[in-house]
Amino acid sequence: MQVTVIGGAGTIGAATAYTLALDRPTLDVALCDVERDAARGDATDVTHARAHVAHPVGRSSGDRPGAVRAVDPGPGAIEDADVVVVAASGAGTQTGGRMAAIEANRAVVDEVAAWFPEHAPRPVVTVTNPLDRMNYRLFRRVGWERSRFVGYALSETARVADELARRHGTTAERVSCPVVGEHGEHIVPLFSRASVDGDPLDLSAEEREAVTEYARRIPYDVIDWRGARHSSRWVTARGVAALTGRLLDGGLDTPVGLSTPLDGEYGYEGVSLGVPVTLDADGIDAVHEWDLPADERAALDAAYEAVRATPE
Numbered sequence: 001m002q003v004t005v006i007g008g009a010g011t012i013g014a015a016t017a018y019t020l021a022l023d024r025p026t027l028d029v030a031l032c033d034v035e036r037d038a039a040r041g042d043a044t045d046v047t048h049a050r051a052h053v054a055h056p057v058g059r060s061s062g063d064r065p066g067a068v069r070a071v072d073p074g075p076g077a078i079e080d081a082d083v084v085v086v087a088a089s090g091a092g093t094q095t096g097g098r099m100a101a102i103e104a105n106r107a108v109v110d111e112v113a114a115w116f117p118e119h120a121p122r123p124v125v126t127v128t129n130p131l132d133r134m135n136y137r138l139f140r141r142v143g144w145e146r147s148r149f150v151g152y153a154l155s156e157t158a159r160v161a162d163e164l165a166r167r168h169g170t171t172a173e174r175v176s177c178p179v180v181g182e183h184g185e186h187i188v189p190l191f192s193r194a195s196v197d198g199d200p201l202d203l204s205a206e207e208r209e210a211v212t213e214y215a216r217r218i219p220y221d222v223i224d225w226r227g228a229r230h231s232s233r234w235v236t237a238r239g240v241a242a243l244t245g246r247l248l249d250g251g252l253d254t255p256v257g258l259s260t261p262l263d264g265e266y267g268y269e270g271v272s273l274g275v276p277v278t279l280d281a282d283g284i285d286a287v288h289e290w291d292l293p294a295d296e297r298a299a300l301d302a303a304y305e306a307v308r309a310t311p312e
């Protein structure tokens with residue numbers, strides 16, 4: 001199987017390729033980037049990372065390793081891909097928020113969309129910001145059924161879980177709190193469904209707001225601390241690689257918050273927005289219309305209105 005990462009020499013693209021290559025030793029990984037030498041450099045470096053199986057210190061699966069290679073931008077980059085990850089960005093990391101990248105990334109998405117073959121749909125994981133708009137734009141430009149377009153928004157679920165775990169003296173894997181809405185200012189953690197080990201978490205309004213504000217702010221703190229050239233590569237690469245792996249393995253039956261083009265679900269249409277979805281090998285299997293309490297429904301409506309104002 002092959003995954004093509006468009007923007008493969010970028011912060012997110014290269015870290016995603018590295019994570020996928022080590023997670024799945026037999027997977028072919030193609031790095032496509034307009035910075036062709038940089039893609040070649042990363043592909044070679046990741047190939048060498050896999051070659052640690054050659055000595056006793058490294059782990060060996062015994063399986064025949066897949067290839068990690070750079071591929072030129074254009075239709076050939078994705079013709080053999082089972083899943084395509086789109087992490088290309090013309091604007092680089094933005095300190096001015098995700099919407100600041102919209103103009104530059106519209107042009108990137110339009111260029112990339114032209115490479116997708118009309119009659120050979122496959123799952124696409126969009127990462128490029130502003131995420132909901134770029135996932136919707138890609139869907140509209142490519143023309144495949146909407147269920148193929150899976151907008152990656154799970155870093156916020158991880159951040160909310162980490163912060164809840166810290167506050168409640170536990171670990172993130174024991175916490176569950178789905179996050180939907182916009183990948184941006186209008187994120188909507190569904191605290192009404194928050195739990196630890198399956199037991200409901202009772203959170204005050206102040207704590208809910210503090211955790212939401214943490215998830216809004218922390219990616220930009222990370223960028224400030226590390227330097228504007230480096231976005232949230234580790235949380236994003238881990239999440240994108242895990243999501244891509246689920247698609248390669250045939251899907252996921254438990255709903256998670258991902259952005260997908262909507263056509264009437266929750267009463268919304270004409271946008272891609274984070275909603276609870278399950279996955280199959282083709283992309284989005286189903287959008288789950290949960291009965292939300294009034295405050296969470298109002299927050300989701302506000303996210304919809306914000307995205308609808310500039311849908312792509």
Ligand SMILES: NC(=O)c1ccc[n+]([C@@H]2O[C@H](COP(=O)([O-])OP(=O)(O)OC[C@H]3O[C@@H](n4cnc5c(N)ncnc54)[C@H](O)[C@@H]3O)[C@@H](O)[C@H]2O)c1
Pocket residue numbers: 006007008009010011012013032033034035073087088089090091092093094101105108111112126127128129130131152153154155183229230231232233236
């Ligand atoms: N959805 C999320 O959770 C999430 C998280 C982090 C970053 N992001 C977004 O992901 C995108 C990538 O972030 P980054 O930090 O890796 O940026 P980056 O600038 O490091 O990398 C972008 C890469 O895309 C390449 N590129 C530009 N145009 C291209 C084209 N037409 N074809 C192929 N490659 C092209 C660039 O050469 C560069 O290597 C940004 O839009 C960023 O905001 C999203």
Ligand SMILES: O=C(O)C[C@H](O)C(=O)O
Pocket residue numbers: 093094097098129155219231232236
């Ligand atoms: O790259 C950014 O602007 C932040 C990114 O969307 C993130 O959630 O880490």
